[in-house]
Amino acid sequence: MRQPYLLRKFLIADIGATNARFALVGANGNIERVRVQACEDHDSLGDAVSAYLHEASPHDRLDAAALAVAGPVSGDEVALTNHPWSFSHSKLRRELALGRLLVVNDFVAVAAALPYLTSKHRDVIGGGDAVAAAPIGALGPGSGLGVSALVSTGDRWLPIAGEGGHVTMAPATQRETMVLDRMRERFDHVSAERVLSGPGLVHLYETLAEIDGVPAASYSPAQIVDPHTREREPHCREAVDMFCAMLGTIAGNLALTLGARGGVYIAGGIVPRLGADFAASRFRHCFEDKGRMRAMLADIPTYVVTHPFPAFLGLVHALSESGKAMLIPGTNCAESRQG
Numbered sequence: 001m002r003q004p005y006l007l008r009k010f011l012i013a014d015i016g017a018t019n020a021r022f023a024l025v026g027a028n029g030n031i032e033r034v035r036v037q038a039c040e041d042h043d044s045l046g047d048a049v050s051a052y053l054h055e056a057s058p059h060d061r062l063d064a065a066a067l068a069v070a071g072p073v074s075g076d077e078v079a080l081t082n083h084p085w086s087f088s089h090s091k092l093r094r095e096l097a098l099g100r101l102l103v104v105n106d107f108v109a110v111a112a113a114l115p116y117l118t119s120k121h122r123d124v125i126g127g128g129d130a131v132a133a134a135p136i137g138a139l140g141p142g143s144g145l146g147v148s149a150l151v152s153t154g155d156r157w158l159p160i161a162g163e164g165g166h167v168t169m170a171p172a173t174q175r176e177t178m179v180l181d182r183m184r185e186r187f188d189h190v191s192a193e194r195v196l197s198g199p200g201l202v203h204l205y206e207t208l209a210e211i212d213g214v215p216a217a218s219y220s221p222a223q224i225v226d227p228h229t230r231e232r233e234p235h236c237r238e239a240v241d242m243f244c245a246m247l248g249t250i251a252g253n254l255a256l257t258l259g260a261r262g263g264v265y266i267a268g269g270i271v272p273r274l275g276a277d278f279a280a281s282r283f284r285h286c287f288e289d290k291g292r293m294r295a296m297l298a299d300i301p302t303y304v305v306t307h308p309f310p311a312f313l314g315l316v317h318a319l320s321e322s323g324k325a326m327l328i329p330g331t332n333c334a335e336s337r338q339g
Helices: 045-056 089-096 106-116 174-184 198-211 221-225 227-233 234-259 283-288 291-298 310-319
Strands: 009-013 019-026 031-038 064-069 077-079 086-089 100-105 122-125 138-142 143-154 156-159 264-266 302-305 332-337
Touching: 009 106, 009 310, 019 045, 019 310, 031 045, 031 310, 045 089, 064 106, 064 310, 086 089, 086 283, 089 291, 100 106, 100 156, 100 310, 106 138, 106 143, 106 156, 106 310, 138 234, 143 234, 174 198, 174 234, 198 221, 198 234, 221 227, 221 234, 234 264, 234 283, 234 291, 283 291, 283 302
Parallel strands: 009 064, 064 100, 138 264, 264 302
Antiparallel strands: 009 019, 019 031, 077 086, 100 332, 122 302, 138 143, 143 156
16 A cells, blocks of 8 residues: 655646646645646647746745646556647656656546535536435536546545547437538548537537528637627527537436436536526436436436636545545556656
8 A cells, every 4th residue: 555645735737728727736735826828828738837837836846746638648648639739747757856747637637526526616407316426427518528437436436537528429309410410521520529619619500500501600619609699690509509408418328328326517618608508408408318218317417517627626636645546547547756
């Protein structure tokens, strides 16, 4: 059994395809000096980390760091899925002069945070009651679509790493069939991420406009989601409606696959922006719309994660003494120590 690794101060970071989020954690466990940097402002992850440390902690020596990255983590070489950054885990640890470096998939970090979320940091969508110690699902649309899960081993929670955002997207209505058929003419594979992400919102909007013979404007994902745009642009409104419905379909699939009676959590940067519109959308209907399994899914609660940095919370528990056993090096994370 490992001896406790006592930490004085460590770095945590959530590295996505668009933004890199950094913070420091002291011995008291407080998360401080949070900074968000645009990935495009730096040539590499190492440059982004160094820039943050130069600003936030120029004179402090760090004991360790924990990074959540938007891509698979299975060995020393790590590459982001939707961004050109890649890095060597061992080389980065040496460059930063760290005694310990933990690298996990970003949604493994989000999943690790779920047992520690309070009602203040999650909104309930639909009915159902969570079953204690039952599997929990997590997914979240952002620059891509992250998917993970938590299973109980009796005395601890084990996050499951995977690439569930790249499962094939299946239609649930005739209109969805038309959209996905048209998208298959342009892409070799129409995954869930192809529609359930920031770029996916644009794909949905442009494809719906194309099907109806209407010129599409050059809207960003944020503009499509904006209530004022949706009010005046029917295809933006329909794109968001379809997005919510398709997210319900995928979330329901995840719940059935896992037997996620502990609930399914929706994280990421898009859904919280929808606010009450998401609760009123077809998400929950499509989540439950599984034929003979409808009653089972009706009993499973769904939540929107409103914590501003859930991956930070998961990383703190992963790297600290209390949460160190949650992650198994070599299976869903990479970890190295000096010596």
